[in-house]
Amino acid sequence: MCNRYIFPALLLLLTGNTYATALPADTTGMQKIQQLKGVDVQAQYHRKTDDLIDVKKIAAPTLVIEGKTIEQMGSRRLDEVLREQAGMAIVSDLGAGNRSIGIQMQGFSSAYILILLNGLPVSGRFNENFDISRISVQDIERIEIVRGASSSLYGSEALGGVINIITRQQVKQTGGQVSAIYGAYRTADISASGETPFARKKGTLHLSGNYYKTAGFNVNTMYLKEGQTAPPYHSFSGQTRASWQLNSNNTLQLGARAANRHSVMTRSYGAQPFSDLLDETDVNAALSLRTTINHSTRLLTRYYFTHYGTDQEVKVVETGKRLQENKFSQQLQRLEIQGNKEFRDAEFELTGGLGGELQHMNNSAVAGIPNQQTYFAYIQANYTPTAKYSLITGLRYDGNSLYGGKVNPTLGMEYKPFRWLQVKGSVGQGFKAPTYAQAYQVFTNITQGYTVVGANVFNTAVEELKKTGSVQAVWSNAALIKPLEAETSVSWNLGSKFIFGEGYTLSVNGFYNNINHLINTEQVGIMRNGQQLFSYLNLGKVYTRGLEASIELNLLPDLRIMGGYQYLVARSRDVEDSIAAGNGAYGKVRTDKGIRAAVKSDYFGLPNRSRHMANAQVYYTYRPWKLSASVRGNYRSRYGFLDIDNNGYIDNYDVFVRGFVLLSVSLQKTLLKEKLTLKFLVDNITNYTDYLVPAQPGRMFMGGFSYRFGGKSESSRK
Incomplete structure (x- = not known):
């Protein structure tokens, strides 16, 4: 493929002028992306400054959570916000010592969900799982969520969806805020921020910092004699956003974030206690x-750099003997150009980009890990001939130095036959290269x-x-x-x-996702x-299929009721085919009465997936x-946890997590001309815990305040 001609031509198409010649002729690479049109999200529309992708012009199911809603919830970390959204499940990564809390959407695990900060990927996956509890909700203006395959728009990690965290975008006057919350498990969340325009409002600056601390907790007192199932830790994070208007046409922007987390967990299962230390930098x-x-x-045009590192050490408490040590680091550098061009009063619109x-x-445990180079190019066309019809088509090419390239197309449509009805649909192809852990982890x-x-x-x-005598036997399937x-x-x-x-409003969406070449852990x-x-x-x-529904009722100017439901079936075709044939790797189950041939009703589905979820x-x-005030409830039906008969799938004789309900309330009172806000909240009112859900704390009482100084905030949270 001749990048020398394709890339300038793409940019020329987007801009319609000679600016395309500014692109170097030797630029390497291409990727595919698509952007779809039209889900009218349940929030006010804001134009972003960090990228040119418009979430309102994506045909896949889309949700926007506004900052005002996050404040009313009283949430402190990103996982606390997302766990209360319909169809989004929180799952602990047990292999990471219960430190890593991931998110599921439409049956896709955390490994398939791309996490973005202001449109750019945040690195660092522990055992393939991105830990969303790393992210503080301070300064979040809104969260944009795209469900389903979005590889053609955002890249290969977005096979199952995208969560884009948008921080404060506009600074119009000098001001700041301090806040503090303290409560159960000695949890403390302290934040401070300040912002100001300068140089006659040609420049803006926003600074913020957050300190978070928890003593951890233990929901497995029957088996865990000492220590916690969720570790104690403390973390610091700071971020800044600055902009400078160079002239009437050009604005320079800088964004930066730094965070670290330190945790030490002591545990004993009846034998000698050991300590598990983990330091993370981001x-x-x-x-x-x-x-x-x-x-x-x-x-x-943007350049992006990200670094994530971990240093883990496990020691015997009494002797100090080191049982395990592992140091891991990941660095990513990205250069990208995006363009957007409207034709005929926005009847036709092109959005595209390219980069690498x-x-x-x-x-420390693996030598000779090769660097990976990826390159991409994408373009999306939005065609809206009338107010009733719109069509979106997109194409993205992703190339990888280790796994080759792939073209991903997408097609979407939206039809509004009446003012009270919108119908939308999309079909898209996704692509995901193997992760570092799947390819090189030891x-x-x-x-x-x-x-x-x-x-x-x-x-x-x-x-x-x-050679070290650690392996007893390697099976034939190796x-x-x-x-x-x-x-x-x-x-x-x-x-x-x-x-x-x-x-x-009432929204209903049906989905079907089919995955080939699924990478199985065996x-x-x-x-x-x-x-x-x-x-x-x-x-x-593997396939996932189901139905999502959500409703929003604004009964009074100050009373809002929201609800959602998801029905999900997530299964492996390999397991279904083996059971139907009556032989193969999955043809047997072990019951209380012995081993017998499996039948269709024995197979429950993929682990950690609930058939029913509601909020x-x-x-x-x-x-x-x-x-x-806010009152919130979430229901999750039972789901498979562990395959105890080792037949390779969850059947009705395996270990399940029982269905449960979480209830929470929050109260906020403003004083001093709305500068001071007092906060009180109770999470998990019924004190639900289960040792199979090690990261779910019991009842939590929290209280605190926030104080705003300077001019009145103009953020979307007001």
């Missing part, structure tokens, strides 16, 4: 230039004893383990292990939105200690007293 920075060529043409990434990883969980070896280094790594292929998917969404007057041997030896194979075919939220403000 740094990212972006420099961008926004150019407005004319009223219909915009460009954005350089990714470097280092692990990891032994000291607390449980199992070992995981990446597929690309399996043979050499296992030979080294054999012969199938080979360098991994990328996963691909096709996603379908069809939905309707009913508008019953101002402030009354046991391929036994370690000398009797625990499992795992690796990864491209064997699976309800009520927000009310009583203006005479300047008092606001």
